[in-house]
Structures are given as C-alpha cells and as structure tokens.
Amino acid sequence: MYKSFEFTQKIKTFLIALMVIGAVLTVVGVVMNLDHGHRIWANVLLNGFYFTAIAMGAAFFVVVHILGEGGWQTSIQRIPEAISQYVPIGGVTMLLVLVGMHDIYHWTHPDPDDTILLGKVPFLNPVFFSIRTIVYIAVWTFLVFKIRKMSLASDSSTDIKLFTKTRNWAGVFIVLFAITSSTSAWDWIMSIDSHWFSTLFGWYMFVSSFVAAVAMIIILLFVLRKMGYMEHVNEEHMHDLGKYLFGFSIFWAYLWVSQYLLIWYSNIPEETIYFVQRQEDFGMIFWANVIINFLAPFLILMARGTKRKMNWLLIAAVIVFFGHWIDMYVAIWPGTLGHADFGILEIGMTTLVLGVFLFSFFRQFAKAPVVPENHPYFKESFDYDNIR
Amino acid sequence: MYVSPVREPLISGEKSYTKVTEDIYAPMTGKPGKAWYAGLTLALLALMFGMFSIFVTVWDGIGTWGLDRTIGWGWGITNFVWWVGIGHAGTFISAILLLFRQKWRTSINRSAEAMTIFAVMCAGLFPLIHMGRLPLGFFIFPYPNTRDVWVNFNSPLLWDVFAISTYLTVSVLFWYMGLIPDIGTIRDKLVPGIKKKIYGFLSFGWTGSARHWARHESMSLILAGLAAPLVLSVHTIVSFDFATSVIPGWHTTIFPPYFVSGAVFSGFAMVLTLMIITRKAINLEDYITKTHLESMNKIIIATGSIVGIAYITELFIAWYSGVVYEQYAFVNRAFGPYWWAYWIMMTCNVITPQLFWIKKIRRSFAATFVISIFVNIGMWFERFVIIVTSLHRDFLPSSWSMYTPTWVEVGIYVGTFGLFFTLFFLFIRFFPVIAIAEVKSVLKTSAEKFIKKGK
C-alpha cells in the first residue's frame, strides 16, 4: 500500500556527483585559504554543527510528538527519523572541529592579562571541551539510534508495550537533549565570542536548528513526492508542517528579538560588542538573517492556502533552510574571521556536507517502510482535518 | 474523525448529549450549598480586608509597605507577576492547545479562561496601587493634551499597560465568544422568566446555526492564532520589566521564554488546584478525569523543567560571564540572607514537579493537589527571589538593605485572593463551568461510553 523507498543507483550517482563537486570545490577552497586557517575551520564548524543540529532537530520532532501523543505525524515520521540518523556522521565533523580548535576558539590561548577568560579556564579548556564534544556526540548517537530502533521494531510487532517503552525513551531523550542542546550551543558556538555570554543563546540556537529541521523535512518530503513516494501525505499534513514552519519561524524571531532587544536596551559593552561587531562588519547579512528567516516564512505561510500547497511550502522551506545557514554564519564568522567572506570554500564545503547528509538520509530512509503502519495512532493521521 | 482505541477516554461514565447538558447545568440550579455561601463570605471578607489595605496605602503612602530606597518593588510586583503568570493558563489552554488539537482542553478551558481573567484582574491591580500617586495614574495613557506630553514608549512598564490591557480584552472576548453557545444552552433550559431574559440577553441571540458555528470556529481559530503569541508576549513583556534593566539577576536574555514557561507552569498549577476542588464540589468528576490530570501534569513537568533549566542556565552563565556583579547576585540568591526563599523556589519548582515522571503520582488527584500548591508557592517565591534578592544587594554595597513586608502588603495580597475567589464563586454559580458545546463535539470519540439517543 505504501510504496517502499528504493535508494536507486540514479539517486546515488547524483548524490555522489554532488559530493564530488563539493569535495573538489572544498579542496580548491582549502588550497586557496591555506594561510587562512580560521576560515577553513569556521566552515568545518558551520557545516558540521548545522547539519548535526538539523539531525537532532528532526529527532526532537519525532520525540516531541511521541510525548505529545500526536497522531498526524505518523504519516511522515520516517522522514525525520531517517534524518536523525545523520547524527554520528555529523559527530565526526564535530570531532574534526577539535583538531581546528585553536583557529576557532580564542579561549584556547587567552592573553595572560585577560582575567575574564582566565576565569573561564575551568570550563573552557581544550581537554574538557573535547570531552564534552565527545559526550554530546555519543549521547546523541545513542538516543537517535534507540528511538529509530524502536520505531523500526514496531514494523514487526504490534505489542503495545513497545509503544510505552518508546514513550519512556522519548522522555529520556528529551531530558538529556534539553540539557545538551544548550550546553553544546554554548560550547561550540557561543564560546567563539569567548567574552560574550547570553543565557538565551542555547535555546535560540536550538530553535534555529529546529526550524531548519522542519524545513528539511518539508524539502525531503517534496523530493520524495516528486520521486513518487509518500503519496499518502495529504493537504492536512502539509498544513500541519506549514504551521510548524510558520509558527516556529515566528518563535525564532521572537527569541531573536528578545535577545537583541534586551542587549540593545541595556547597552552594556560586554554584551553589545556581539551585535556591534555584527552590525558593523556584517550589516547586510546580519539584517538579511532576520528578514529571511522571519518575514519570508511569515508572509508566505500566513494564508491558509499556501500552507496546504506543496510548492509554496517548498519555497518557504528552502528559504528557511538557507536562511538558518546564514544564521549560523552570522554566529560563527565574526568571532573567527572577523569579516564576511563567501566563496568557493563555503559553497564547496556546504555542498559536500549536504551531499553526505542527503546520502545518509536516503540510505536510512530506504532501510525501512516509509510509514510505521503499526503505530497505534497511525490511522488517526488520515482522519482529521484542520479548521477552515 | 478517527480516534485510536489506544487513547484513554477523556470523559468517563455513560454520556449522551443531553446528559452532558444536564450535568453541567446542575450546579447552576437549586439553592447553593452551605459551602458555597461560606466560601463566598470568606472571599468577600478577604476582599474587604484587601480594600482596606489599599485604602491605607493610598491614604498614607507607599511607606506603609516594607520597601526602601534600595528595594523599590517587593510583594506588590511579586504578586503582580504571580497573578499574571496564573493568568496564562486559560488562554494557553484554549488558544495554544486548540492549535495543537489537544482535545482534553475542552473540559477545562472554560474555567481556566475564567481564572485567567480573574487572575489578570487581580494582577492589574498591583501596577496601579504600587504607584506613589495613584490619582495621577492616568498619566500612563497616551492621551492628547495641551502640553504635548506623551508617554515613554521605551518603558517596559508602559508596554505592560498595553500588553495587560490587550491581553485582558482579548481573553475576555475569547472567553465570552466561547460562552455564547453555552449561555444559549442555559437560556433554553430555563423556564420563562427574568432569569431566562437575562441569559437570553447574555447569549447574544445564539441559535446554533451552522453558519454561525462555521464563523465561530473560524474566528476561534484565528483568535487562538493571535492569542498564542499574545500569551507569549504578555509574560515576555512582564519579563522585560526586569530584563531590560542593568541590575544583575534581572538583566538576562533568557527571561522572556523562561518567564512564559514559568507562567504556564504556575497557571496550570493554579488551574489544577482549583479544578480538583471544583470537580468534587460540583460533581464534575466524569468530565475532569485522570486523563485530564495526566495531560496537565505533563505540561507541568515540561514547563517546570524548562524553568529548572533556566535557573541552572542563569546560574552557570553568571559564573561563566566573569562579571563580579552577576556572580555575586547568584551566590547571594543561594547563600545570602534570602537563601530560604531561593531554596523554597528550587524545591517547589524544580524538584516537586519531577515527581510527575511517576505515572501513579501524575494520575493521583491527591498528589497533584499537593504538588500544585507547592508549585504555586514555588512560583510566588521565584518572583520574590528575582525581585527582592536582586534588588537588595545590587552594585553598591553601601546601599544594600533588607526587605520585610508589612501587614498592608500582606493584606492587599489576601485581598486579591478575595477578589479572585469572589469572582470564581460567582462564576461557578452563574456560568457553565465546562464548555458544553465543545465537550459535546468530542463526546463521541472521547467518552468512555457514548449513548446515542434512540429514535
């Protein structure tokens, strides 16, 4: 009834080509920037973090619906599940960051009279940082595997206990992720601007990646439908996905404004330095980030109709996907490079990682039926509607 | 609409549509019991005491409160934030849960919304009476005047004026629009007479027409869509009252979402506290069931844990910041003269709700009742900790001082309880406590046993 996905050679070839192009461009970019280690490592960090975060965001999507006892999402659940399996691969990229730590993080070599940075040494030191990075990757990998494993188990079993067990593990996931999502964002991103701090930062980064994950789900759903799969997905599902993209884009903007407004208002140099640097040296990109990631989905998806049409959804999702890439860029570049740089290296490395990411996704997606038919709420997914 | 059999029924007992009407109409008929009169009297007494305390405040001055040159806000604003927080549950339930299609909201949204309105009324009182010159309070509105003096749109307190009044207005609209069909039901149950006339007037001429229903649903949805960010904005703006300052312990970027989360947390706790009593008192056990309890308790765990993470985040970032003032502020919270308030907050808000991970506890009315009260206390102390412990020791140690409330402040707080419960007692007597039409709409799919009326 539900056509199983086949990871055809055609797709493989396409993705390998994508990866090769990416790799070539990356190599060219790296060679061009051999004396700009900062830039190379910033790229590694950006793409490593962004796609890992998307994978975790997708896992979060699955988990939060398990806990919230949602029914509608079962029809598309296998997409985020497959996305989440990228975590260990993304984890490898993050381990690479440990190699380039020195070029990214100023705190690895604080000035001797920098009392503030020296005060942070118990937390921000290469050893502890590496341990934390490894722990995040290990814990996340374990969690996404666990959730995926149980979902797949449901294909061959209708035992309601499995359902309960999944819920329990989802609880574990949410607790661990609630902590690590913030701390990992502090570690990997916030500590780039090593004097700066913002309590909201972890949540801001989480929501940013969650929105990107929703966008990625929509994009992949579109791709799969184009390929003739996931035909069962109806307008109601798209409407719901659209609502997610719409709502969480607004929520992201809300957090962005909250953080910016509070810092703008108090105008304390130790905090404003972050935005001053971005406004002065990344002016266009900085404001583009807000406009793209808020206004675009807001305007496109406000109407009921657009949420229910795959093409509109796709446009919004693609904008948001690249928009949040920019969000990451604005977070990472000023503290590492200090100025905006965009070229072959950026295009290449993003293409490469995106290729790997998609390859991982399709491989995983092909491994299981496209829907969890034994899910107790599966039927609900086809008998509900959104209020007009 | 298909509902998986795995899901537990929301409404227990054997129910037909008319049974629902009767069950919910029942508390409004007959003579109210002694308990109702006793409760109302107590509430009115508290209200009168509060009014007297307010009179003393206005007549003699804010000096009758325990504030001083260092601590400009104490119980007053603590209570304000606390009540506003409580006022977040209703609209959260009816708006956000509507958007998330959580059917269990139907049994509790009506009374939760009523509580929201009453709580916001209580809350709105405090920014007024905490003014040194209440009679000039109208200065806060940007009204045209010959001197061309407007207001300061930079001020979070001014934002509050707009946020709270908008919130109250929209909540009342939302609540009342939801009430219209049910008032129509009551109207139609009543025998002709003055009471019927009044309900007829209040029902706005509701007929139950399919066209009206369609518009009603459409309006409700959009209103929910508007109310959802509005709920967020209200406590966000309340958090701005603190977070826009430079005071350590106040100025922190996590405040907006953390306050919202805390507000929902405390609001749910208050709804639970009251609903657990109310369902018993007016025999609504079939409508407010363990399923509801469990769902609400899950939100309590979620929001409580978010709040807990925010506490820890604040604490950690205070250390991480390397700013002496920040670091001191948090050390002082935990180990300073108000350590007890901090640990009450921590215990009640972070630790007790974690008990809800245990299924038995989150499905127990007794346990939930106790924990919900803990949460109410904890959330009051959270605001107290934020306001008082941040202010009492800020930048210049020369100005550090201590704060103890006076009877006047306590009296006003008691008075707001009086106001809240007076309104609540009147509400449960004169309005349907449960959204009749909404329950009926989910009855087929969510009742333990639905009785179809025979032909």
Add this chain to the structure above:
Amino acid sequence: MKQYWKSIEDLIPEEETGQEQKSSMVLSDGNDSSKNSRRDFLKYFGFSIASAAVFASCERPVKKAIPLLIQPEEIKPGTSNYYASAFYDGNEMVPILVKVRDGRPIKIEGNDLCELTGGSASARIQASLLNLYDESRPAQPMMDGKAISWEQVDTDMKKVLEEWDASKEFVILTPSIISPSTQNIIGEFKAKYPFVVHETFDAFSYSALREAFELNYGKAIIPSYRFDAAKLVVGFNADFLGSWLQPTAFARQYSKARKLTGGQREMMRHVQFESTMSLTGSNADERVPMAAADEAHYVAALYSAIAGKAGVTTPSVKATEAIQKIADELWSQKSKTLVVSGTNDVDIQSMICGINHLLGAEGTTIRLDSPISLFQGDDKAFDALLGRMEASKVGVAMFWDTNPLYHAPLEGRTKAALDKVDLKLAVNSQQTETAQLCQYSLPTPHFLESWDDAELVTGMYSLTQPSIRPIFKTRQAQENLMAWAGIDGKFYDYLKLYWKENIYNTTLSKGKQFETFWKTSLRDGVVLDENKKESALSYRASDLSSTTGKYKTARSGNDLELIMYQNVPIGDGTLANNPWLQELPDPVSRVCWDNYVAVSPAFAALRGWTQGDVIAVNGIDLPVLIQPGQARNTLAVAVGYGRKNAGRVATDLGKDIYPLVSLKNGHRQYALEKVEAVATGSTYELAATQSHHSMEGRELVRETTIAEYLKNPASGNETHAKVEKLHTSLYSEHEYKGHHWGMSIDLNSCIGCNACVVACSAENNVPVVGRNEVRRSHEMHWIRLDRYYAGDTDNPEVVRQPVMCQHCDNAPCENVCPVAATNHSTEGINQMAYNRCIGTRYCNNNCPYKVRRFNWYDYTGADTIPNNRVDPAGMTLDLKRMVLNPDVTVRAKGVIEKCSMCIQRIQDKKLTAKRDGRVLEDGEIKTACQQTCPAEAITFGDMNDPKSKISVLLKDARQYGLLEELHTLPSVVYLSKVRNKDKNKTLS
C-alpha cells in the same frame, strides 16, 4: 560672582508699637522715604501665608528694623541676596554668608573672603540655620514659668542689683567670649557693679591645652595650627577634621596639603594614633589603634625618641615599633611636621608642646603669634566657681548661652551647687537643662537675628549682622547688661561705636571714613588687621623629664576603658535640637538619630555582643555598634545626646554620657580608665544608613599609594583604560551642542565631613524623615557619603565616596519611566519632572547607584490628603517651612526625587550671564555641595568647554566613572584616592 550687599546709612533702630504685621505683598512705591520703604519691606519680606501665621501670632512690636544691607528698591521679590555674617556657637567661629530670600534666611554658606575657611562651612554651621526656625526656642521672657515683659525684667533686675548683698557674687557664666565689644560691655557692667564676676565655661573643655601652653610658653594660649604647612601630621586622639578646635579651617588646610591636582606631586602624610575610629583617623594614611590609657605613654615614647635625636636628655621610654618609626619620619621632616593631641590632659599636651618644639614647628605649623580666642574656659576656675556656689557665695548666676548642668554635671555636684544660688537667669536662644533650674528665662535671639562681632585670631575681625527680624520676643544678652547697667541705646549702636573707637585705625581705614569702612566691613563680613599681632612666645622648657618619666610603661591592661567624643553631626550637643543634624549620618558609623557605644569587633566577639545589643556602661544603657578599628578594650560614646530639655527634636534622644565626665587634675576628663559594661539582654535598633561595609572586591573606590602614583599616575585605575577600550554602544551618543555639565569628585581630597549633605538638604528642600524612617532605609538625602572598610577588621583602611545622581548620559533610569517624568536635558542633566512623576519607583530599581529617593510618606506637607504626614521633626510646621528654598519644588508624597545638579543654580547663573550679555564663565556655577566642600573635592563645569576645570580633570589619569563598565556614561566622575604610604612600610 556672589552679590555682597553693603549696609545703608540709616540703620538706626526705631520704635514702633503694636502694629500688627500684615502679610501684604505690596511693594514699596519707591517714593517713600527710605525709612518707610524699609518698613514696608519688613511687611512683605518672607511672607507666605504660612509665615504670616507665625508673624501674626507674634505680638511683639517691631522694635528694630532689620539691618537691611541693601537699598530697598533693589530688593526684588523672588531673588536672593547674600548677607555677610558670622557663626559662633561657643565652639567654632566661621564667617558666613546668609542667603536671604524674600526676607527669610534660607541657607548659610561660608564667606569666601575669609582666608581661613573660605566658602566652606561645616555641617553644623549650615544646619544652625534650622535652629532659627526652631519652634521650641524660648519665645519670650518668663519668670517662674509666667510670661513677663522685658520692662518688668529690667525693673526686677535693677532692683536686685541695687539691693545687692555685698558678700555675694553676681556671676555671669558665658562661653568663651570672642566678641571684643561684648567683652567691653561685660567690662563696663563689672565696673558699674563690682560684685559682678565673669566666668567662662566651654561646653567641651580644652583647658589642659591652654595650661600646657602656659607651662611651656608662659601664656595660656591656643595657637593657630597650620596643617597646610605640614608635610607630616601625627595625631593622637585629635579629631581635628571633625571636632577638634577649628575643624572647618583644618579640613581646608588638610586637603589643600594633600591635593594632587594641578601638577602637585607631593602630599602631606598623616598618621593617626587613636582609640576609636574618628573622621580624622579614617582619613589617615596610616592609623594605629591605641588605648586611650596608653596615649600618655605613646606620647612620652615619642617625646623621648625625638628628644634622643635632638640631644635633649630625657628618661628613655620604650617605644613601640610604630612610635619609633614615626619618630624617625618626624625627625627627617623637621619643621614641616605637626603633632597634635585632642586629650584634655596637661601632661600629654605638655609633651606634645615639647615634641613640636623639638621638631621646630613653631612659626611653621604652629603660629604662636596669632593665638585663637576660642576655648578660653578654665576648668579650674569653674571648679572654684562651683565651690563658691556651694558655699552660698553666689547671689545671682546668669547662664548666658551656657548649660553647665548638661555639659558638666560632675556627678550631681553642679546641680547641688546651682541649687545654692539664690537667683538664676537663663539667657539662651535655645532651651537648656540649666534653664529649667532658673527663675528667669531671658531668651536671646538666634545669631541670625543678632548683632555681634568677633576676633577669632588677633587682628582678624568679623561681624555678625541680623538677616531677619527677631521671630520671638527676644533680646540680646548684651542689651540686658546695657539695660541693667544703664547704658543707653541698642547694642547695634554700642557695637558700631566700639568699632569706631577701638578697631577702626589707620591701617584698616586705608584712607576711608569710618562710615565707609563700617559699610564695607559689614558687606565683607571680615576685616583683617595685618599689623595686629601678638608677640611670639618663646619656648621655656617645663619639666618634661619628670612628666615623661611618669609614663614609662603602657598602662592599659584588660580593663575596659571608655572615651567620650564629639561626633561630627551633634558635637557637644549645643545645637542638638536640629532635625538636619540629627538626620545627618555619622561619617564613620553612618548612624543617625542616636548615640551608641562603639565596641571593637574583637571585644564584641569576646563578650558575644552583636550590633544593637543594649549594654549598660556604668549604668547607662546604650546600644552596641561594632566599630572596626577601635582599640580592643576601648568603648566609645558620643557626647551631645540624651538632652533632657532641648526642645521637640533632641529631648530624650540617645543617652547622655556627660555624667561620666569628671574633673581630674582640674580638667574635665573625657576618658574613663575603667568602666563596667554588662549586657542588659535587650536590643535596640540603630538608625543606620549603611549596613554593609565592604566593597566586596568591586572597584568602586579606586586607590593607590603615592609611590605607585608617582611611577604611574593611572595606578590603581588601570581598569579605566580597559573599560575605555571596550567602549561599544548600539546607538550613537546624543550630541550636546551647548553645555554639557559634568562633575568631578576627587576622592583624595574628600574627607567625608558630610558638609555637602547638609548643604544639599538646605538647598534642595530635602525632607527630614526621622529615626524610624531611617531605620527602614527611607532616608532622603540626595548625596550620601558611602564609607567602606578594607582589610583587617581590627584596623581597617577606610575609603569614602560621595554618591549623588551620576547624571548618566545612558541612564538606565530614564529609559524605564512610563510617563517620561525623567529624561535627559539637552545639557546632559538627568532631570525629574516631579509633577509628572506617578511614583512607580521603576527608575529607582534600575539605578545602579541607588541615588533616587522616593517620598514614602508625606514628609513635606505637600500632599493634599490631610492628616497623613510623617513628620517626626516638625519640618512641616509653618515656622520650619520658612527655611524652604522657593527655587526648588517641595516634593509631594509618592514622588521620586534626586540630585538635579542644582539645576536652579545653573539656571540662575545662566540667566545672569545672559542678562549681562556675556559668556558664562567656568566656575561661575557652583553646586551646593561643591560650594560648601571644605576640601574642594568637587568640581563642576561644562565638559564641552575644553578649557574648563572639569575638562582638565577629565584628562587626569586618576579619573574614572563609578560602574563605568556598565556604559551608563556618568557625567559625574571620580579621581582615585592616593594614600601616602609605602606598600611595605606600615606602622602597625
């Protein structure tokens, strides 16, 4: 420039009878004779409806015209005039200017023509203004509690004097009379009635000091001390910045010698040995706690050490390391040193004389040729007087501004002696304990209502002239004597004539007629006869060897000793009935409205006492205050409290410790070598304005040592450069096109005397809230002196910081006011629109400096709701409200208020300059706090003017902003403190 007004020709007093005063504001039409217009002026000066009530209740006919030192037609309602006058309360004499607005004196400032005190005036001097409007003042002559007329008084007294029993004395007991003309009247009175005896009684005794000079120099003088000529000052229990001799003058000299601005690279070093933490000790570069009982030993050791260096034989006294070191230092700085002691002990003062002599201080830091006329009292003479009283040899005692029953009860002896006097006259402007024993009360006017003159230092004259018509039916004491002695005329005539005959001379005249000289003298307030000098006295060694020999060993053991001291606000207690002074926090403890027993932390820990425990000290119950820096076994209690009959405010306020003062070797002793102190078990809450005493490691007051400073002027202030480097903002600063006012406070100059606090209160109508409200931290002062202790609790270092509104250009308070009641002026001032304020206190919460003050209750009577005032000090009485400055809004209940940088003064000077069609000069505008500061620590000016003093100071390496890391951009900046000590070289 201030306007000085000169006298006019016709100041002749005139008689008017029974004419009721009207509150008419009708101006003189100017065509009247000058007499009439002056009288008209009397009618309208100062008349608000409130003051009209006061005057209407006053039935006394206008006896004398106000000495209006201005042409009447130049009086404009609504503008203030300054009158030169002089303050003297029996302790300190300072020439002052009285700011008179619409006929009411509303502020006292120092007279900047006086080279000694300049424009500065201590807290007490400024606050004395409020005693003028004290409703508790004796209002009319009374006999045995019944009102009588002055005519009746004169008749009675003449009868008494004519029917005199020759075996008895008529005693006039006065404080030190520094007025030459008054001396003359007393002389005349004595000449007329030979049985009249004039005795001098100082409220606080310095008689041992005079005796020591008599022993060592042959004459009982007190010389002029010149702290500004010293490079090293060593003090032994001498609170010369707070209470000892002439604190205002000394504070000025002291800070002048320690300034590091204007290119000065040297500063005076100050070392203090003391038993309790005094204002002076808290300013010392190094401070050594010392038991009072050991002072003589310490001084002896120092004398011995210096004598050794000078080759004078003297018994060797084993010195502590600190004394040895300081002796070396003193010797190396010879002739640029000053050693002083504040103890009323002849031996100590003699040894101090010897030390100063050996160090060659005469002529440099000690001016023997210009002795001061203060504190002439001789306790031995007082002792003798009591003896004569006890022997019933005194028929009449006239207590002229003296209150021996309170200041020297001497274990009941004084009371018993006074009881044996047949007739006692109380001639005071304030209520006194002694007056309660007197049959007659003959009230005198407040000094602002009086004529007087003074010769503080030989040849330095000043004049006191009234600046308001007497409010009550009072008569100057001099006029009593004149009336009883049959001298015609008023004291004014006498005074003028005296000046014409005795003071006016060729040197002073400079070719001017007497009338012109008189007018200029009145206008200026001070006259200096440079040629008039006493002959310098020469040192004649007293027997210091034997004196020194007495103190070979330290005496302090484990006994608990007590010292009694004068604190800065209340002093000896004479002016205690003064709300401003009672509300003024002690600069060291920051406690007001009470005295207490200061206990060292170590001793308190030993006994288990905590702050607020009430302990009985020789039977007197006092609350404990833990005082870091206090000598371990010393208790210290301030005198001046526990008045039994002082008026509404001061009566029964605090505890009277004078009963523990005894006469020893003929001098009043303010220390007891052994006291009993036991806990009573009860507690008492002191009204403290500061409860936390550590800076918590925050860089609020930045300091360095002189050695570091000379190496790097920015030392101690390194953070400033770091902060400047990180200066970022998300919005550009507003441009200040015209003026941009700024203020600089030199923490190295500020001595923490609190004079600015009273100046600010008087200038800005700052409410007085009372003890209970202060306990609740409701005090309203716009400027406060934060005091922090650092280091060892047994001997901490003390830093102070005056904090007022910092007028931040990025003010966190302004942002949050919902009604825009506080915003930033185009001249950079953080301004308050009181009318607009609704009292949310949000601004106050957001102020990192906590300088905003809220009117918790109706403290001022400005509220419209009746009967809800909180006014423990009677500040809302119509009479006291006359002190209000009409230029400054009186704030209503529920309103936030704060420092406005004296905006009314800024506007005034701006308008003056505009009217004169000229550019405002730098320094023309002086804020009230700046104007009065004896240390000249405060500089105010236009930061946009590159040549202004403030602009120069902004470039000083010591400059920083308080909490500057917050980027509030304060317009008030501080200059860091410098301690004159080496890091390693410590005495203790």
Add this chain to the structure above:
Amino acid sequence: MQEKTYVSGYFPDDKDLIVAIKELQEKNVAITDVRTPFPVHGLDTVLKMRRSRLPRAGFIAGVIGCAIGFGFQAWVFTEAWPLNFGGKPFMSVPSFIPVTFELTVLFAAFALVFGFLMRSNLGPGSDNIIFDEEVTNDRFQILLEADGNADSLQESLQSVGALGVQLHEVKS
C-alpha cells in the same frame, strides 16, 4: 409585516443529520438553516458554505493596528516631542515592537469578534428566533423556509427520518 413559514425537523445524532441533508439535497430541497448543539464536523462542506472572510478582516485590521501602533510611537518620539531617554535614539525601533505588536493583536481581535457578531446578527438584544429550545441541548435541526410548499417540505423531512417535524409561522 410579512409572515414567513418555516418547517423544522430534528435528528438526535449528527451522523444522521448529515445523511439526511445529503438526501434532502438530492431531492433539491433548499436547506435554509441547520442548527446544532455543537459544530458538526463536515457540515460546512455538505452545506457548501463559503469559507468565512473573517480571517481576512482580521488580517486587514491587524495591519491597520500595526501601522497605527508603529506610526504613533514614531510620531511621538520624532515629531511631537523628541526626548532623550537614557541616550536612546529618538527613533528607537526595538522599543516600539511590543506596543506595535499588542495593537496589531488588539485590532485584529476586535475585527474578528465584531465581524463575527455582526455577520451572524448576534449581539446584546439580538432577536434571532429560536425554533426549538432543545437545539442547544441535543437536537440537530434542519430548518426549511416554506414558500407555500410547507406540506411537501414536511413530507420531505419526515421521509429522511427527521423527528418532530413541525411548522413555524414567524412575523418578521
């Protein structure tokens, strides 16, 4: 004064109602109104109701509220009386966000609610006729306006299984 005649009948269950409506529609009976105790799922589709334009009204009002909110604040701060608050720029856009947002929501909410009430002829003192008081309890009523064909309409209703079919004459 005109007299209108209505025919009504009710069903005890919503499913029956929808089936009946479909049947009636097949019979080309014009359905005047359907009255139910709660919003019946799918009824709008069956009755082929146009989607409500309330959201659009809400959107327009929201835009107006947004413009008024922002515009007024900007006018006060830059034109009416520019005051320097804490060094913030006169045009302090971030500060305008909260009030702008609140006014947007307020205007939109008012438009929605009042739009709903007006479009539905609901409101205090509304004189809508209630044909069956049990409709708000448990009856799903079909209301047909008779144009002289009351009898046939009654028959049609009965034929689709409606209960309590009756005639109402209403003066309007």
